[in-house]
Amino acid sequence: MTLLTRGEREDFDQSSLMKPGGKQMSRLNALLVFCLVILSGMATAAKADPIKCGLSNGKDATGEPINIGSIVSKTGPDDFSASASAAQAYFQCVNHNGGIGGRPINYIVGDDQWNPEVATQLRAKMVDDQKVVAMVGSSSFVECAANAKSYEASGIIVVAGVGVPRECFTSKNYAPLNAGPRLSTIAAAQYLNEKNGAKSFVCISLNIPNFGTWVCDGINVWAKANGLKSDTILIDPGSADATSTILQAAALKPDAIVFCLSKNTILSLLSAADQQGLSDKIKFGSGAAAYSRELPGVIGPSWNGKFVTNMEFQAIDSTDADNQNWIAIMDKYAAPNVSRDTFSQGGYLAARLVTETLLKLDPAKISREAVATALRGVDNFQSDILCSAWYYGAEAARHNADNTLRNAIVDGKSWKVVSPCTKVVDPELADIREYEQKMRR
């Protein structure tokens, strides 16, 4: 038996003597509190899970799994797995919310280790052995060149979260959600020219076939068409000496330096430029790889209001509905150390698009052919993360639907959007723009 202390006894006495009929009042108060708790609980339950994915019915999918594959470049010079991580988070959410008519998605992610041979082996395993119905959320430096033709031959459609080298944007069955590094880097250069008056550029990219030269050629073509000057520096992905690269670029005396590199390489180059005191002398910009939530917080105060990046998608902290849904899904289904960046948005969009397409099919008749036909028919996929509706383009020889982009600038420890959705000026887009005009008619 526990005895009350003197203070507790006094508190008890005072509460029961506060008003006439103290005990009855206490019961009434208790009842009121109970009702309030129930009501607030109901209110919380009503908005308990604002996440939207698949059927959103809160039931676990238990039927026969549907195999979907993805190939990413994870281990190697840099980690490009954020796209597949986001797609995985979305598919987990779908599986906890009814799946595809009760069938869960078995999402198989392979790491090509930046090695085309490994990418080919992974494709063969997923397509031939595991019988995937589509590839979704892929993001690789090497797999487009290695696998694009095989995907076409196997009738597999790839809805990539992030297309990286040229082949990802020039293949018949490969349709990335993002704009790609070439358009993204041109968009950053366009901004630096229009807003900062930059007239000479150095484009720094990776010495990877069909990547670095393709991207920087985009800057060169755009610069030439506009009477501007542009030089190219290609570096090895494993390069350790960032200072020499920055000194090499600065020696060309450009008004602006634009990067098309991975975010960690960009960070090392910005650190080197900072140490050399170049942040005040030269304008710096980048393709969308730099657009990660963490970067402004780590590059240091010297870059505040100076470093511009293209975004490819919506601002990562946008309060628009679909962007908030992406954040909520990542918070619930992905580990905290998984990047919440542009690539993650791409993976989320790819997974959402494919899920919504699959939900329109008869769950019992989901086959590779049925999925390919359905995906080819996507012509108006809407999301506030995109500048305009995404389409597959069934009759097009290649796919690059995301070609209207925004830019952001470092603002303290975050990004500030500085330009609205703007059409990227790249002569290579002529066929895409023509196709879009035909579609509108």
Added chain:
Amino acid sequence: MLLSFVISGLGVGAVYALSGVGLVILYRTTGVLNFAFGAIGALGAFFANEVLNAGYPAVLGWLCSIGAGAAVSCLYGRLVAPLLAPRDPVVRAVGTLGFALILLGTMGWYWGDVPRRLALPSDAIFFEISGTRLTLTRIVALGFLLSVIASVTLTLMYTRLGLAMRALADDRRLSSILGVRVISVELTGWLISGVSAGICGVLLANLVRLQALHLTFLVIPAIAAAIMADLSSLAITAVAGIAIGVIEACLTLWPLLAPYRTAAPFFVSLLSVFFLAFRAHQSGRPR
């Protein structure tokens, strides 16, 4: 213009050299070529970054990195290395490679691939030479290199521990029979290697980037420097490391070679292997 790139290469070269020295010391003491050197340094750098981000002074970050490097290195040196000691040098080296992969996986799991920057107060202090800034961090790297070489050389030459280490390097079994406390002396080798890795980790994270995978594989230029010194001379390793860093930086000046300058360590070490083999052939020594 060339001077700018020499200055640029000096900092990274000094860290390659320091890493190479750490490798040679351990190899001479234990016969183990430590492929985990870069991963141990990366782990130290991540710890230092946590300490710096929490607002503690840079000195504490350094100490934390050195402490973590020494602890992890000694742990392997005490628990795993003795089990592999009777095996071939290749097996012992592959053991450290396995350890590197474990550390790499742990770092990837815990810290992920979120961009990080390890900034040091010494970055803001610099001397301008030929329009290029030589930051205090680079000078600190050179200072560490010289002090490690000096202290290790003096230890090897003038102390009982040094004598025991040299004896072990010559013949492990005979040293044991003569009463050298093999495990204890080898552990000292692992400790020195771990301390070097901790120092190199912070410097490379600052001068290159704080990324587990990248730092783990920066052991390659250090191995190249150690090979150039035939895994024996600390002074030659130091010069070779600096040379690799400077050559890598200076290749930037030639546009045709610049995209391939990261191959410099391999090329230089290949040349040195041919040279050493040729010299051995001339002197009639087997290699």
